[in-house]
Amino acid sequence: MAEATRLRVSAQFADDAALLAAACRLRAAGFAGLEAYTPYPVPALGALTGRASRVPAIAFLGGLAGFALGLGLQLYATIIGYPLDVGGRPLDSWPMYLPTVYEFVVGSAVLAATLGFILTARLPRYHHPAFEAPGFARASSDGFFLLVGLPDRARYQSLHEELARCRPLAVADLPA
């Protein structure tokens, strides 16, 4: 959402299809700063944001880090830290380290995916303007909301006209 956003208008819709249609329509009319809120994932709305998730890449990097840490730790411990000669067997018996490395890889990837999700989803967040929308508590149950940010009042009237054509259940101006 643009930093210069000064006005926010919320609109509630009956279902995901109406919300999606409204989002497409406003987008086509040139309104930027649209944010849709739904009680369950609606992939088409996600596609509208035009952004891809970086979480898989973050998880992959986490896994790589886990691999390096797990293998490095074991090689250090068994070659340098505490070399133990068992009947002349090699100290760097890496196949025996793989199960532990595997656990390190999965553990780090899960941790990275979780943190990656929390951060890229802009969480944790104490407050957000969306929570000011009337009836927004239903967005986590059966409410479908669209939030439109405007940089100034220039298109305020046309936004309301455009929204009215999308048959919303309710429209409200949010406090700045």
Added chain:
Amino acid sequence: MSDRLIAPGESFASVTDRVTGIVFDPPHRLGWWLLMLLALALVGLGTLAIGWLFVAGIGIWGINIPVAWGFAISNYVWWIGMASGGTMISSLFHVMRADWRSSVNRLAETMTLFAAACAGIFPILHLGRPYYFYWLFPYPNVMGLWPQFRSPLLWDFFAILTYVLCSMLFWYVGLIPDLATMRDRAPSRAGQIVYGLLALGWRGSALQWLRYQSAYRVLAGLMGPLVISVHSIVGLDFAGGLTPGWHSTQYPPFFVFGAVLSGFGIVLMLAIPLRRAYRLEALITPRHLDILARLTLLSSLAVGYAYAMDLFTAFYGDSRYDHDLALDRLIGHYAPLFWITILCNLLLPQALWWRRVRQDTRLLLVIGASVVLGMWCERILIVLQSLAHEYEPSRWGLFHPTFWDWATLLGTIGLFLAGLLLLLRLLPALSLFELRDLLARRGAAHG
């Protein structure tokens, strides 16, 4: 197909009300308290047993030489097996995009959490000097020692640690959108604050859902292989020993089969009373139970195959010790355990071939319980019988469980039950947003 996964007539609001109602306006308060008191009494007994163990040492248990692994290890394997089965339901069927998972995944994951916690207690108690358990951590210390990374027992330590942490994260990430629902519906200010903090400010924006779904897919994809590795490593704890009966290459998959079987069994055992007590029949439908029953049957056949191969390789092989052990399993001192295992894990579940059995919740409950009991017998049999019947007759001996062995086992059952009961009253028992998603897609299919 998804039609039958939710009863007709349910809406977003009715699903939300039904599930959050269990927390905010709980029915059966008296029954809940009675069960909770029972669970807490068991926890008290277990705490007493563990306290006495710390004072007196593991001599209070029935273990000795030659049977130095007893209840602690088999209970550990049993609990971690049920935990693994729960994660398997949740992660594998998410990756396979099986719609039916939505109503049971939260239950399975919550069950996993407490089963894994119960499992985690035992290896530490089993240490002669439990206060040195942290020696398993690889940390620089003044003794200049490092753990033995080539031992399956240490692999197991890392596997369990990773598994417990990852299960918690997987469970929590799966809960975040539902915590937001709880925040928005909590009647009390305290509830709003606590659920609000836990929900991290979730709003359900399109961008958040996008990232949420991709993260959840990644987590589910990682959890499945993790579970298989965890229980395979548990199998390697045994296979890594030279003891007859344990030293077998089939142990890792054999243990995974058993884990999955007991996981399905315990989920059946929990889902059936839950749906009945809290009127969730519309959400946990006969179709869910039917699928769980079929999966129980499938995994029962898988363990049956493993039992058959276990005996086959023993007799096909050339080791008289293996012959002797296999024969001892069939007719020796521990044979009753073996035959109970066969009855509970293999024979009784065959009833699930019949549709009428799969639709009868009482029979399903009995079969679920029989499988859980059967898996306990199998684990204790594996641990005891091989140790009691090693190579030389001079090393033969029996294990007699003491009061404290049973008290510790009962204590963990109490802990499991108490944990589940507590979370039932604090968190949504079913995944709300996945049910909504299911409803939305069903609507789309009809419209």
